[in-house]
Amino acid sequence: MTETPQSAVSARPNPLLTAPILSTLARLSVPNVIAMVATALVAIAETAYAGLLGTSALAGLALVFPMVMLQQMMSAGAMGGGVSSSISRALGADNPARAAQLAVHALVIGGATGLFFTILFLSFGTEIYRLLGGSGSVLEEALAYSDIVFIGTVGVWLTNTLASIIRGGGDMKVPSVTLLVVALSQFFLAGLFGLGWGSVPAFGMSGIALGLVIAYSCAALFLFLYLMSGRARVTLTVRGMRLKAEMFRDILKVGAISCISPLQTVLTVLILTRLVSEFGIEALAGYGIGARLEFLLVPIAFAIGVACVPMVGMAIGAKNIARARQVAWTGGLTAGLFIGFVGMFVAFFPNYWSGLFTGSPAVLYSAGLYFAWVGPFYGLFGLGLCLYFSSQGAGKVLGPVIAGTIRLIVVALGGWILTVYAAPDWMIFALIGGAMAIYGASTALAVYVARW
Secondary structure, three states, rough: OOOOOHHHHHOOOHHHHOOOOHEEEHHHHHHHHHHHHHHHHHHHHHHOOOOOOOOHHHHHHHHHHHHHHHHHHHHHHHHHHHHHHHHHHHHHOOHHHHHHHHHHHHHHHHHHHHHHHHHHHHHHHHHHHHHHOOOOHHHHHHHHHHHHHHOOOHHHHHHHHHHHHHHHOOOOOOHHHHHHHHHHHHHHHHHHHHHHHHOOOOHHHHHHHHHHHHHHOOOHHHHHHHHHOOOOOOOOOOOOOOOOOOHHHHHHHHHHHHHHHHHHHHHHHHHHHHHHHOOOHHHHHHHHHHHHEEEHHHHHHHHHHHHHHHHHHHHHHHOOOOHHHHHHHHHHHHHHHHHHHHHHHHHHHOHHOOOOOOOOHHHHHHOOOOOOOOHHHHHHHHHHHHHHHHHHOOOOHHHHHHHHHHHHHHHHHHHHHHOOOOOOOOHHHHHHOOOOOOOOHHHHHHHHHOOO
């Protein structure tokens, strides 16, 4: 009897259930770190391109960027975590046929959600950006970028969904290399079409957006063909496939709840930015320098956390709860220690980072004040972020989401009280650090008491 590619893959021993945890996490995390950092740097490059087009273009991008990041966080980290969790639990239970069926259902969810974002922003984009303060030429530039990006947003959702299916099988290399190529392609194409290099005409903000759409659409096609080829642990096949409500529920019970977390993150950032802006340009600039470091550190927690998802999920599927918990705590403590070390360093030596961006004594003082109050809590924040992903793998994500809600409430309520009593800026920074600590500790407690 001839062995099918899927049966050959499923017959292989599963190192995610038996290999040493720390070394396996390291092996899985490194490709993710490279891809995530590259993606972050492309966001910075897009900002630079927009700056070359003028102040209105830069302001227009600032209006759209939170929406683009929101859908990235939802498709890659939230719903993507739900997809990886369901796939890995099926594989851990030695049920590759179910994993293949779940992959098709995940593809339907990704395509439908991407289409929803397209309809939403093409229909109401003008009203949304006006609500955020856009008008005149700034609104025009925002729509020039947004309309193209959200026409092609199905490609973003499908790329991240397909990557999550592959990650669910324990393969981090193919998705990470693909996203690295996406980042490099987007960097080149955005400049090519946006600024008009060589004989190519400049399309401005529409051209910058076109670079993103082309890069992600090509990535979605590549990952789709890769999963259809049978080379992945999960083979994507639609022949004879019937959609089942139970499989949608298996993905959405984690993915849909997880989508609350990105919304909390965006709201928290908006509230904090508004609070700090009350203390003047120097305080806002200092906060911005601190937030820029966090923007580069969060992908590290993301990379380790995403690596935890299939390891935890497969252990849960194999009924090895002890190993699942060991993976979760090993990953969380690793992320916490690494990010915590960086936080303590900038708390004591802030100018090594802040001095890269400014020489203003007032801004350096503000940034130093920020790091002094927030830096010591980076470790708990990294711990919480990583445990959030491990909870996705276990299919028990409600606790970490509640922890994020507590953080949001602390920031909103505490910020309002401090504003009413005209508190000094260091108290706002202390509130930010305290909210991080509460989030990390609450998430850890939620994971500790949850029954997996």
